[in-house]
Amino acid sequence: MSNFPQLYKKGNKPSCHPSKFQISAGFQVVNSDKSLEIYLFQYPTCPFCCKVRAFLDYNGLSYNVIEVNPIRKTELKWSDYRKVPILLVKVDEGYLQLNDSSVIVSVLSTYLNDTSTKLTDVVKFYPNIAFMDDDGTIKKEVLNRYHVMYHGQQSESASKRIVDERNSRKWADNVLVHMLSPNVYRTREEAIESFEWFSKVGEWDKNFSSWEVTSIVYLGSTVMYWLGKRLKKKYNLKSDVRESLYDSCNQWLKLLNAKGTTFHGGSRPDLADLAVFGVLSSIEGCSAFGDLRKKTKLSGWYDAMKSSVALHDGQLAR
Template sequence: MRGVNRFTLLGKAIRIDSTTISAISSGTIRHRLPQFAPYGTFSIGNTQWLSHSLIDHLGISNPSVVRSIGGVMYSSAAAASLNQHVHPDELPRAAEFKPKEVVLYQYEACPFCNKVTAFLDYYNIPYQIVEVNPINKKEIKWSNYKKVPIVTVEGEQMVDSSDIIDKLLIKMHPDYDLNGDEEKKWRGWVDQHLVHVLSPNIYRTVPEALESFDYITTRGNFGFTERLVSKYGGAAAMYFVSKKLKKRHNITDERAALYGAAEQWVDALKGRKFLGGSDPNLADLAVFGVLRPIRHLKSGRDMIQHTRIGEWYSEMERRVGQPSRISGQS
């Protein structure tokens, strides 16, 4: 679930009438919606609308969930002994890990891609960005893996956001304990809970859905026509899909669920600056990464205003710092 499936759009016009809206709302539309969001395609007649990409990024990984919504739319260099594990607080930045070329294939608004960029930025690992067109995905035709993020490190392909991060960290710190109970628990919480509350919030109302798709299509690799079709078609479809997801995940109040998740995270800090202590660990970076695409949407603004997460988020922004991406690809 750490990737986004394809966004396929066939046909030349958007058709949203009362019959279509009813079909979307009732979940009778069959497979696939565009890779619109950070967070699926469905077809009407011969027209393919949106692609699984968003479903995956929203944490809709359970096949029964996909079916239910008609397929519509995640070492220290000086270890004293083999029995000693590196503590996150002891990790230096990537001083010894200096690959000649790191390339990230991504969608700018994808929360799982943002997990990877948060890691790369924090550890000052220079990387090039290839923004993938979610319609034809020509930028990753070379790969058998048809989701993002994909990272290549000097030609070696890595996929799945959590696995990418694990492999990169082990390259930097071979003795790092990836099975630390607290860190592992909260990294799992990000993929299994936090991402599930995002879609119902960012598509909660029609204006919010339009705001979200304006962000997605403005920053994504879309052509002019693709951008218009994706913005309005995607916003309409995801507005109704979000209601299905809300029901599926037993969410009665979208904002309450988002605020609750934010407060749960702050409680997990137990007064520490970060879950990792004085420095962020992988769980801190994961939470920060998936929240980064919504930070300046209404849902993100509301979250900062109405919960205690703002101080931690601002400190994470400061510690992660400026993107370490380099020019050369786009």
């Protein structure tokens, strides 16, 4: 299955019904949009999952969390699509499955722009397409993955803002996120330290057995240590991978300075802010993030974002 939205109608695919899941946590927001009943399948420190949570929290949307065992993935047995995040949203016809963090954000943003349009109609703007890559491989992609749909003609300034936002969202996915693993798993010690933090944040002791937690921490950290080395080479990071992380974040800060505003979106965060914040929040408890705060001027923007997300400022803006 691709990352194209999937509808499970009432009476079909009973194994995906929320009653079958162990809800790890529920985040209920006062006066949240009651039209959306949301279930998020995630790893707590996956950067793409953190992007989705940042979006949901900022917009004041209540949701339930199902923690997925990163090794066994038994919580995803019902789905042909086996990556996180996955969002299940209750609709009149049953449950709508949304895959891929950027598709999820674009679909929900479009819906929030006009809640009179059914979510099942909104997803029609995001069809799945197949194409042949340069090497002859057939690949599938969701059309309009980074596009938010608006009613009517946009002004020239609004159109420029939309394009800038879209480009920065792509940058977060295609550049910034690749700085994380080589830095978080830079040494064996840092890899174990990171997984122990992941375990604490995700409350793995409450969701998995003790032997599962131990195997995830030590097996996972070993695998990711070596993967980090491969990714360093693949994405041409500097010999000191911290420098590549600093460079990427300084590139983001330079963009904000050029705008002369607190956020990429101006006085309030936009989807680009939420994407970059979500990605970076996934490593907040790791040594790499502490070094990032010390070596760059990221803290001002990051802390402002953290406050705005926690206060559900997007809900107030609607």
